Amino acid sequence: MFNSDCFNINEKGNLTIGGYDTTEIAAEFGTPVYVMDEETVRKNCRLYKQSIDNYYGGNGLPLYASKALSCKEMCRIAASEGLGLDVVSGGELYTAMEAGFPADKIYFHGNSKTREEIEYAVDCKIGCFVVDNIDELILLNKICDEKGTKQDIMLRLKPGIDAHTHDFIRTGQIDSKFGFAIETGEADQAVKKALEYKNLNLVGVHCHIGSQIFEVEPFELAAQVMINFMADMKEKYHVVLSRLNLGGGFGIKYIPENKPIKYDKYMEKVSETVRKACEERGLDLPYILLEPGRSLVGEAGITLYRICSVKTIPGVRTYVLTDGGMGDNPRYALYQAEYDAVIANKASEERTVKVTIGGRYCESGDLIQENLMIQQPETGDLLAVFGTGAYNYSMASNYNRVPRPPIVMITDGKPRVIVRRETYADIVNCDI
Numbered sequence: 352m353f354n355s356d357c358f359n360i361n362e363k364g365n366l367t368i369g370g371y372d373t374t375e376i377a378a379e380f381g382t383p384v385y386v387m388d389e390e391t392v393r394k395n396c397r398l399y400k401q402s403i404d405n406y407y408g409g410n411g412l413p414l415y416a417s418k419a420l421s422c423k424e425m426c427r428i429a430a431s432e433g434l435g436l437d438v439v440s441g442g443e444l445y446t447a448m449e450a451g452f453p454a455d456k457i458y459f460h461g462n463s464k465t466r467e468e469i470e471y472a473v474d475c476k477i478g479c480f481v482v483d484n485i486d487e488l489i490l491l492n493k494i495c496d497e498k499g500t501k502q503d504i505m506l507r508l509k510p511g512i513d514a515h516t517h518d519f520i521r522t523g524q525i526d527s528k529f530g531f532a533i534e535t536g537e538a539d540q541a542v543k544k545a546l547e548y549k550n551l552n553l554v555g556v557h558c559h560i561g562s563q564i565f566e567v568e569p570f571e572l573a574a575q576v577m578i579n580f581m582a583d584m585k586e587k588y589h590v591v592l593s594r595l596n597l598g599g600g601f602g603i604k605y606i607p608e609n610k611p612i613k614y615d616k617y618m619e620k621v622s623e624t625v626r627k628a629c630e631e632r633g634l635d636l637p638y639i640l641l642e643p644g645r646s647l648v649g650e651a652g653i654t655l656y657r658i659c660s661v662k663t664i665p666g667v668r669t670y671v672l673t674d675g676g677m678g679d680n681p682r683y684a685l686y687q688a689e690y691d692a693v694i695a696n697k698a699s700e701e702r703t704v705k706v707t708i709g710g711r712y713c714e715s716g717d718l719i720q721e722n723l724m725i726q727q728p729e730t731g732d733l734l735a736v737f738g739t740g741a742y743n744y745s746m747a748s749n750y751n752r753v754p755r756p757p758i759v760m761i762t763d764g765k766p767r768v769i770v771r772r773e774t775y776a777d778i779v780n781c782d783i
C-alpha cells in the first residue's frame with residue numbers, strides 16, 4: 352500500500368512510521384516536520400554493500416551522495432555502515448568533517464570548485480577529488496604543489512549515455528556542464544595532462560548518467576564505454592586506471608506506478624558486464640564505486656504538514672493548503688515531481704477526494720502535488736507526503752523567512768531530533 356514497509360496503519364487508523372504514530376510525532380515536535388526511519392536507511396546502505404560483496408567479491412565501495420540529505424547524523428550513519436561519502440561543496444565536506452567522517456573515504460565532486468574549497472579539502476586530506484575540468488586540474492596541482500602534497504584524483508567523464516532517452520545513447524550529451532567528453536577527445540587530453548602533473552595521482556574515472564533511473568541497461572552501457580576508455584588509455588599512455596566510479600541515479604518509488612528494480616540487480620548485471628569487458632580488453636578488474644543518494648534516504652522519509660485550510664473552487668479544484676510547501680519541498684515547483692500523500696489521521700479511510708496540495712508561500716506555483724486522490728480533508732488534519740527523504744531538506748530554503756522544519760529520526764521505535772527546527776532567531780542570525 353505504501354512505498355516502503357516502514358509505514359503502517361495502527362488500530363486508531365493513524366499512519367505509523369517505524370512503528371510510531373505520526374500524529375504523536377506531530378504533537379510532540381510540531382509541523383511541518385520531516386520524519387525518517389533509521390532502519391530503512393541502514394537497510395538500504397547494507398543492500399548496496401552486500402551487492403558488491405555478493406556479485407563483485409567486495410572489490411568496491413558505495414559512496415553516499417550526501418547532496419540527497421546532508422546533516423551530521425546522516426554522515427555518522429553512512430560511516431557506521433562502512434560507506435564512503437560523495438560531497439559536492441565545502442559545506443557538505445564541513446558537515447562530514449564535523450561528524451567525524453573518515454576523510455580518506457570522501458570523494459569531492461563539483462564542476463565549479465573554488466580555490467577556498469579546494470584548499471580546504473586538501474587540508475582535510477580527503478581521499479579523492481573527482482576533477483571536472485582542465486582549469487580545476489591546473490589549480491588543484493598548483494595548490495598541492497604549494498602545500499607540498501600529492502592528491503589522488505579521478506576524472507569525471509561524459510560517456511555519451513543519457514539514461515532518459517529511449518535508446519539510452521545520444522551523442523549530443525557532450526552539451527553538459529559536467530565533465531570531459533570522451534567522443535571529442537577531451538577526456539583523452541585530460542588524462543594526458545593529469546599524468547604530467549607531479550602533484551596529482553590519477554587513480555580512475557567517473558561518470559554519472561542521470562537520476563531516478565529504473566533500468567539496468569544504461570549502467571551496463573556506461574560501464575562498457577568506461578572500460579573501453581580505460582583500456583584505450585592503458586594502451587596509449589601505459590596508465591593503469593584502477594578505480595571505476597559509476598555514479599548514482601538509482602530510481603525509487605514515489606508513486607505506486609514507479610517500479611524500481613531491486614538494487615542488487617544493478618550490481619549483478621554491471622559486474623557481469625565489467626568482467627566481460629575487462630576480459631575482452633585484457634584489463635584487471637577495477638575497484639568499483641557507486642554513488643547512491645536518493646535510493647538510500649528517499650523512501651525512508653515523509654513530511655508531516657498541518658492542513659490550515661481547504662478551499663473548494665466549484666467546478667475547478669479543491670486546494671488543501673498546508674503550513675509548509677515549496678520552502679521545505681521545492682521539487683514539484685521545479686520538476687513537477689510526483690508524490691503520494693495521505694491524511695495521516697485518516698489513513699485507513701477511503702481516498703475519495705481529488706485535491707491539489709498547496710503551501711503557505713507567496714507564489715502560485717507553491718504546490719506539492721496536483722490532482723491527487725486523498726481522504727476527505729478537513730482543517731486541522733495531518734497530511735503525510737511520502738518519499739521526501741531525499742532532496743527535500745537538502746533543497747529547502749527560507750523563502751518568506753519561514754524557518755526550516757526539523758528532521759526527526761525514528762530509531763528503535765522512538766523519535767529523536769537529528770536536525771532541530773530553525774527559530775526566528777536563526778532567521779536573522781546573519782543579518783547585520
Ligand code: LLP
Nearest residue numbers: 416559562563599600601642643644645742
Ligand atoms: N553522483 C553524482 C555525480 C551526482 O551528480 C548525483 C546526483 C548523484 C551521485 C546522486 O544521484 P541519486 O542517486 O541521488 O539520483 N535535485 C534533483 C536531483 C539532482 C541529482 C544531481 N546529482 C532531484 O530532486 O530530483
